[in-house]
Structure formats: structure tokens, C-alpha cells
Amino acid sequence: MRHKLIHEADGQKTFAIILDAGDEAMGCLKAFARDNRLTAASFKAIGAFERAELSFFDWSKKTYEPIPVDEQVEVASLTGDIAVEPGGEPGVHVHAVLGRRDGGAVAGHLNKGVVRPTLEIILTEQPAHLKKRRDHETGLMLIALED
Incomplete structure (x- = not known):
């Protein structure tokens, strides 16, 4: 993983993060968020995976069902x-749409993705802090806007 700060103004930082094959x-x-002590950020990316695992949140069971790719x-x-x-650790929540050779797609919550040949991420850190709390209805860790 390589990264570079590409913009900084008014407490907001934008990074280019490049992942390589493997x-x-x-x-x-998660390592980038922890190492850079991120407390509020959003990101987008494009690239490719040699394999991945997505998941789908089953509302009735309140569990994630794996989708191997x-x-x-x-x-x-x-x-x-x-x-x-x-507990103070940064929580990383990612969704992905993955395109197959035949033009079909599979989408869901990203559990893991092994890069090949690259993944190009643009991440913007906000100057404010966001906290997640466990939602009692779903059991999920959701962003809480109130303190």
C-alpha cells in the first residue's frame, strides 16, 4: 500500500491510496485508518480484485450472509x-459493485478483496469526528449524529 496526501485545506485532507497486486x-x-487516526472520512475507489468476499445483510436474521467471488x-x-x-478504534464500512467478465455484476458489503492488479482509492478526511453506536433494532454499528 502506498499513499500520498494530495490536498489539505480548512482541516480537511484528501489522500490517494494505491493498493498493489496481492x-x-x-x-x-483498516490499517490506514488506524495509522492516520481517522475519526471521520469517506472514500471511493476503482480497480480490480482477483477474488473477494461480499455479504448481504439479512434483515430477518440480523446477520450477514457471505457471497464468495x-x-x-x-x-x-x-x-x-x-x-x-x-472503544476508540476506527470502523471501516465498505460497499462494492464488482463487474464480472460477462458484464454481470455482484454487489454487497465488502468483507475482503485481494487486489489484482491495482485498487485506486481517493479518501477524504473530515475535520469533525463521527462516532458509531450499536443500533438495538438491527445489531449493526451505525453512525450516531447525537452525542
Whole structure:
């Protein structure tokens, strides 16, 4: 993983983060968030994975169901946010749309994605802090706007 600060103004920072073949996207994003002490950020990315695992949140069961993707795919869209979870660690939440060779797509919550050949991420850190709290109805960690 390589990264560079490409813009900074009024407390807002924008980074270009480049992942190379073999890097695991979620692990790299979590490490970047932790190492840079991110408390509120959003990001988008394009690139490709040699394999990935997505998941779908089953509302009735309140659990994520895995969606294995065991093929080379284009990352047509990857978007997410970072906010502080209880305990102070940054929580990284990512959704992805992955394009298959035949033009079909698969989408969901990104659990892991092994990059090949690259993943180009543009991440913007906000000067404000966002916190996540466990939602009692869903059991999910959601951004809480109130203190």
C-alpha cells in the first residue's frame, strides 16, 4: 500500500491510496485508518480484485450472509465511510459493485478483496469526528449524529 496526501485545506485532507497486486483491501483500509487516526472520512475507489468476499445483510436474521467471488472482477464501484467505534478504534464500512467478465455484476458489503492488479482509492478526511453506536433494532454499528 502506498499513499500520498494530495490536498489539505480548512482541516480537511484528501489522500490517494494505491493498493498493489496481492494487497487485501479491507486490511489496508483498516490499517490506514488506524495509522492516520481517522475519526471521520469517506472514500471511493476503482480497480480490480482477483477474488473477494461480499455479504448481504439479512434483515430477518440480523446477520450477514457471505457471497464468495472466486474470479477476477473489476471494481466498478467501491464506496465507504470511517467513523470511531466504541472503544476508540476506527470502523471501516465498505460497499462494492464488482463487474464480472460477462458484464454481470455482484454487489454487497465488502468483507475482503485481494487486489489484482491495482485498487485506486481517493479518501477524504473530515475535520469533525463521527462516532458509531450499536443500533438495538438491527445489531449493526451505525453512525450516531447525537452525542
